[in-house]
Amino acid sequence: MYKSLHLHIEGTLEPELAFALAERNGVTLPYASRDELRRAYSFTDLQSFLNLYYALMAVLRTEDDFHDLADAYLARARAQGVRHAEIFFDPQAHTARGVPLVTVINGLARALDAAPERHGITTRLIMCFLRDESAESALATFEAARPHLDRIAAVGLDSAEVGHPPSKFREVYELAREAGLKCVAHAGEEGPPAYVWEALDILGVDRIDHGVRSMEDERLVARLAAEQVPLTVCPLSNVRLRVIDDLADHPLPAMLDAGLLVTVNSDDPAYFGGYADDNFTAVRDALHLDDATLRTLARNSFRAAFLDEATREKYLKELDAHQG
Ligand SMILES: [Zn+2]
Secondary structure (H helix, E strand, O other), X not given: OEEEEEEEHHHHOOHHHHHHHHHHHOOOOOOXXXXXXXXXXXXXXXXXXXXXXXXXXXXXXXXXXXXXXXXHHHHHHHHOOEEEEEEEEOHHHHHOOOOOHHHHHHHHHHHHHHHHHHHOOEEEEEEEEEOOOOHHHHHHHHHHHHHHHHHOOEEEEEOOOOOOXXXXXXXXXXXXXHOOOEEEEEEOOOOOHHHHHHHHHOOOOOEEEEOHHHHHOHHHHHHHHHHOOEEEEOHHHHHHOOOXXXXXXXOHHHHHHOOOEXXXXXXXXXXXXXXXXXXXXXXXXXXXXXXXXXXXXHHHHHHHOOOOHHHHHHHHHHHHHHHO
């Protein structure tokens, strides 16, 4: 059983659902078939992935579309043993296309509200700002979301990292913290360790998403270990986006050896070749992780989740029982 802490709901759009929603909404996709679309999923870097990712979002128009997207993810997540999912969404990617924020939030929230009973999964929703958009756009998005903050557990920062340091978003993170939200940010994926420092010191984040490039900075590693800042590492994503050339060279074991609170996650599973269990299986095999290490990784994801302590303890007990 797993927690999924780094998962973009838009990145769970499988070709089958993309075509079904395109048909429902009268949207023409620039691919003749699902197979042709599948073949388009061969990226060379973060930007080439993002280009396809944003192109496919055109099929998401109505509240039902967002509901169906989230419900399909939750069903797959449960089949992979996920018990708790903290889910990113990118409001600006939808509002920029003329889809109202309330449509996005209501659709996702309807699926998430039903998830404990329907799929046996608890969830949190994390609203991400697109870092390649302006700080003003992030602020406007946050203000537009204010009436819905009871549905949102945290804010995050994603999309093209290089050239868009966390410090650009100081103000909106201050507002989010004042509003009682948790804070996370993608940092140290393609960007340098300096971005991880900024996320910690300027944005005051509770978790770092990715953070693999932290390993280039000894002082940063010591800080992350001392403060037990959770890092939501996404191994298959790192390989597909060429952050790491080969899974066998992934720094995950070195990160664990350094005492970092590392978790394993799927990022954009429809695009990167796998959901939670696929990522665990892949790192287990490629990095020859033993059972004790796999248990540590599973426990870490529960320790890093945005849960009240009673719920966290309940899950950790279940995990211990599950793993014998
Ligand atoms: Zn991500």
